[in-house]
Amino acid sequence: MISFNQVFKRYPGGYEALKNVSFEVVQGEMAFLTGHSGAGKSTLLKLIAAIERPNSGSVLVNNQNVGVLKEAALPYLRRHLGIIFQDHKLLFDRSVFDNVLLPLQICGFDSRESSKRVRAALDKVGLLKHEKTNPIALSGGEQQRLCIARAIVNRPTILLADEPTGNLDAEYAQAIMQIFKSFHQVGVTLLISTHDTTVLQDKDIRVITLKQGEVQDPSNVAETCNPDLS
Amino acid sequence: MMHTLPPFVAVIRTAFLRIFSSPLAGLLNILVIGIALSLPAGMYILLQNAQSLVDEISGPQQISIFLQQDASTLEIEHLQKLLSQNEAISSVKFISRADALEGLKQSTGLSDVIAGLETNPLPDAFIVTPKSRDASYLENLRTSLVNLPKVAQAQHDTSWAYKLEAILKFARIAILILASLLSVALIAITFNTIRLQILTQRDEILVSKLIGATNGFIRRPFLYFGALQGLLGGLAAWLIISVSLHMLQSPLNNLSLLYSSNFSLHSLSVGDTLSLLLFSLYLGLLGAWLSVSRHLTAIEPR
Ligand SMILES: Nc1ncnc2c1ncn2[C@@H]1O[C@H](COP(=O)(O)OP(=O)(O)OP(=O)(O)O)[C@@H](O)[C@H]1O
Ligand SMILES: [Mg+2]
Numbered sequence: 001m002i003s004f005n006q007v008f009k010r011y012p013g014g015y016e017a018l019k020n021v022s023f024e025v026v027q028g029e030m031a032f033l034t035g036h037s038g039a040g041k042s043t044l045l046k047l048i049a050a051i052e053r054p055n056s057g058s059v060l061v062n063n064q065n066v067g068v069l070k071e072a073a074l075p076y077l078r079r080h081l082g083i084i085f086q087d088h089k090l091l092f093d094r095s096v097f098d099n100v101l102l103p104l105q106i107c108g109f110d111s112r113e114s115s116k117r118v119r120a121a122l123d124k125v126g127l128l129k130h131e132k133t134n135p136i137a138l139s140g141g142e143q144q145r146l147c148i149a150r151a152i153v154n155r156p157t158i159l160l161a162d163e164p165t166g167n168l169d170a171e172y173a174q175a176i177m178q179i180f181k182s183f184h185q186v187g188v189t190l191l192i193s194t195h196d197t198t199v200l201q202d203k204d205i206r207v208i209t210l211k212q213g214e215v216q217d218p219s220n221v222a223e224t225c226n227p228d229l230s
Numbered sequence: 231m232m233h234t235l236p237p238f239v240a241v242i243r244t245a246f247l248r249i250f251s252s253p254l255a256g257l258l259n260i261l262v263i264g265i266a267l268s269l270p271a272g273m274y275i276l277l278q279n280a281q282s283l284v285d286e287i288s289g290p291q292q293i294s295i296f297l298q299q300d301a302s303t304l305e306i307e308h309l310q311k312l313l314s315q316n317e318a319i320s321s322v323k324f325i326s327r328a329d330a331l332e333g334l335k336q337s338t339g340l341s342d343v344i345a346g347l348e349t350n351p352l353p354d355a356f357i358v359t360p361k362s363r364d365a366s367y368l369e370n371l372r373t374s375l376v377n378l379p380k381v382a383q384a385q386h387d388t389s390w391a392y393k394l395e396a397i398l399k400f401a402r403i404a405i406l407i408l409a410s411l412l413s414v415a416l417i418a419i420t421f422n423t424i425r426l427q428i429l430t431q432r433d434e435i436l437v438s439k440l441i442g443a444t445n446g447f448i449r450r451p452f453l454y455f456g457a458l459q460g461l462l463g464g465l466a467a468w469l470i471i472s473v474s475l476h477m478l479q480s481p482l483n484n485l486s487l488l489y490s491s492n493f494s495l496h497s498l499s500v501g502d503t504l505s506l507l508l509f510s511l512y513l514g515l516l517g518a519w520l521s522v523s524r525h526l527t528a529i530e531p532r
Binding site: 049051052072074075076077078079081083085089091093102103106107111150154 | 240433434436437438439440441442443444445447531532
């Protein structure tokens with residue numbers, strides 16, 4: 001489903017954010033992506049959505065090399081992905097409802113079907129009673145859940161979440177993980193970046209660890225869970 | 231269940247709301263477009279009025295056809311038929327040589343002199359009124375009439391028509407230049423308005439691109455905005471012209487009374503109005519399109 005093959009990513013300044021990254025997430029799998037701050041987690045997720053392009057190596061999504069995808073094909077790739085951004089990227093000029101509506105408008109759904117889907121998504125993350133609120137009036141955790149609602153409203157086959165539980169207390173974090181697991185159960189492929197150690201305790205879920213832009217050997221996972229920042 | 235286009239009406243509604251999201255700025259923009267358009271369009275309509283005023287004062291254009299002396303009654307009848315079948319001619323009047331002589335007698339007071347003539351020196355004649363007043367059209371018609379059988383001469387007074395034509399041509403070109411310059415200005419206004427819009431909607435554009443919006447989807451509301459703003463500007467221009475003409479009508483009535491004419495100003499025809507609206511819509515659309523092509527590519531998510 002998602003497969004990285006010897007991927008290197010160097011930013012314009014010359015900084016190597018990813019070095020020789022290879023891994024695979026199979027269809028329907030749920031995996032965590034962890035690593036210290038600046039390890040390259042966000043960069044890796046951006047490569048999957050072709051927001052950034054690799055300098056070498058291939059990034060396959062549904063067997064399609066998205067690193068070389070034409071500009072005009074990008075929208076159709078992104079419609080299959082649900083992305084929860086680290087910085088939320090909510091729009092504060094419109095209501096909670098309209099934020100979640102945007103992906104459906106983009107895909108051209110008619111308004112009755114859209115309303116149904118938006119309400120279903122908001123209900124799932126417990127924000128239905130806030131549908132008319134401006135997202136600026138939501139708490140951090142509520143904004144986080146709003147991002148999830150917007151990412152899932154289009155029923156994506158792949159969900160990418162960048163620090164979805166960052167800055168949340170354990171209870172909120174747990175609730176959000178529960179939502180992700182319910183998607184996992186219906187066959188959605190998930191890749192979730194996090195450095196929330198309590199979340200990472202779950203032994204059923206694979207953890208991919210990045211360190212200085214390189215994938216760590218799974219046998220060292222225990223060590224890298226508590227990142228050595230020196 | 232799926233549409234390839236978002237509902238048409240919804241997009242227009244959004245564009246409408248955006249224009250008036252700050253009502254004063256929106257109205258001012260439309261007013262500026264309206265004034266700029268009303269100048270050349272208003273001059274155009276005044277020119278048309280001037281032309282019909284001139285037509286009214288100068289009376290209908292006529293061509294006099296003089297026949298050869300030996301034309302028989304049969305030949306004259308044949309010629310009359312030819313003339314009345316001619317597409318370019320709206321009316322034909324026959325004046326026999328006897329009638330002409332009688333007319334001359336009464337109008338000149340030379341009855342004694344005329345009574346002394348042994349034979350009538352005047353030829354039979356037709357007076358025809360052409361359908362168009364265009365100078366070159368008249369000249370073409372005249373030459374074709376000369377070549378008809380038994381026609382000796384065909385005459386009309388061209389100098390007046392030619393002079394008028396030259397003046398009108400000058401005025402038309404002046405209006406055309408003005409219209410072109412103001413059109414460029416209108417495109418620039420829309421270009422800039424859309425640029426500001428794109429800047430204020432930067433976040434929305436970025437997020438939309440991130441979640442799968444095509445360039446077309448992002449472009450569309452801006453194009454609708456430009457087109458709608460242009461259309462409303464065109465409506466404003468129409469209103470300005472109609473009100474101005476209405477205000478000019480009553481002083482003109484007094485004036486035409488003095489000239490014992492009943493000339494009345496005519497306003498933009500339905501065709502003119504449609505052209506004005508379509509043209510202003512197109513200018514707005516063009517300005518928006520140029521702006522969008524220039525500014526949207528600069529917004530790429532990273
Ligand atoms: N657009 C950019 N231009 C230049 N350098 C960048 C850019 N984006 C990220 N980097 C650098 O690449 C490295 C990896 O960044 P990235 O955002 O992927 O880290 P991360 O693992 O997501 O960190 P965090 O946990 O803090 O979000 C960082 O050192 C960062 O400075
Ligand atoms: Mg990050």
